[in-house]
Amino acid sequence: MEKTAKNHGHATASRKAYTRKWTFLAVFVLVFFFSYSMLESMGLSPELAPEVAREAPRLAATALNALPVTSPTRILIPKLDREAQVKNPTSIDVATLDAALLSGVVRYPTSAKLGEEGNVVLFGHSSYLPVVNNASYKAFNGIQDLRKGDRITVEGNGQAYVYAVDKVYTADASEDAIPLSTVGRTLTLVTCDSFASKQDRFVVTATLVESYPLAN
Numbered sequence: 001m002e003k004t005a006k007n008h009g010h011a012t013a014s015r016k017a018y019t020r021k022w023t024f025l026a027v028f029v030l031v032f033f034f035s036y037s038m039l040e041s042m043g044l045s046p047e048l049a050p051e052v053a054r055e056a057p058r059l060a061a062t063a064l065n066a067l068p069v070t071s072p073t074r075i076l077i078p079k080l081d082r083e084a085q086v087k088n089p090t091s092i093d094v095a096t097l098d099a100a101l102l103s104g105v106v107r108y109p110t111s112a113k114l115g116e117e118g119n120v121v122l123f124g125h126s127s128y129l130p131v132v133n134n135a136s137y138k139a140f141n142g143i144q145d146l147r148k149g150d151r152i153t154v155e156g157n158g159q160a161y162v163y164a165v166d167k168v169y170t171a172d173a174s175e176d177a178i179p180l181s182t183v184g185r186t187l188t189l190v191t192c193d194s195f196a197s198k199q200d201r202f203v204v205t206a207t208l209v210e211s212y213p214l215a216n
Contacts, residue, residue: 062159062211064185067115070157072107075122077143079150084139086122086154101125105139111180111188114156115211119182122154126191126202140191144168144202152187152206158214163187163206171203178203 062068072086085104089096092109100106105124112118124140146152150165163186171178171190178188185208191201 062213064208064211067161067185067211068157068159069113069115070159072114072120072122072154072156072161074155075105076153076155077146077150078153079146080142082139082141084124084136086156097123102134102136104136108178108180112185114154114159114161115185117183117185119178119180119186119188120154121178121180121188121190123190140189140202143189143191143204144170146204152189152204154187155214158216160212160214161208162210162212164209165204165206167205169203171201184208 071088074083075086076083087100087104087106088109089100089106090109091097097106097108101123105122107113108121108123111121114120125137126140126143127137128141146165146168148165148167152163152165154161154163178190187206187208189204189206191203
């Protein structure tokens with residue numbers, strides 16, 4: 001009988017300790033969330049994860065209505081794993097433009113600059129001939145495979161300008177003109193027709209969605 005009473009006493013004590021433990025945890029959770037909510041409302045809450053800090057440069061995006069205006073110097077197309085230097089000739093003479101295309105992508109001189117209202121028009125070669133070794137001749141290889149929403153980044157003077165693809169289509173070079181004046185800030189990529197028929201060129205149009213300063 002005495003042993004049974006002792007066991008009963010131990011069981012009762014265990015139940016009380018178990019109940020106290022969960023009561024304490026429940027109170028602790030309530031106090032924690034109440035305290036965090038108060039800190040959050042005052043803007044004093046701590047960073048929750050190191051990943052947030054690593055994203056800081058992208059969070060400090062430049063307002064699209066206050067962008068610096070600059071000439072493009074480099075283009076990156078992540079989906080195609082492509083990047084190329086961008087040249088900015090001042091003459092629209094065909095020979096001048098062809099010469100610039102030998103060493104990179106070319107911004108059409110009278111089109112908009114980065115950050116300006118209007119259309120930034122970039123021409124680039126595309127060639128699938130195995131004997132062609134100059135990477136500039138393949139700068140725009142595969143742009144016809146881009147899809148709506150794909151990102152294209154154009155850099156200039158320490159600033160990145162990110163565009164989202166709107167449309168990809170085939171144009172007749174002898175009939176379809178590329179508009180230089182557009183509403184908003186747009187980007188157009190056009191394949192040069194030096195290695196293909198003038199009746200066959202690919203065009204990609206995109207809209208500016210983000211801009212941020214490049215890390216030093």
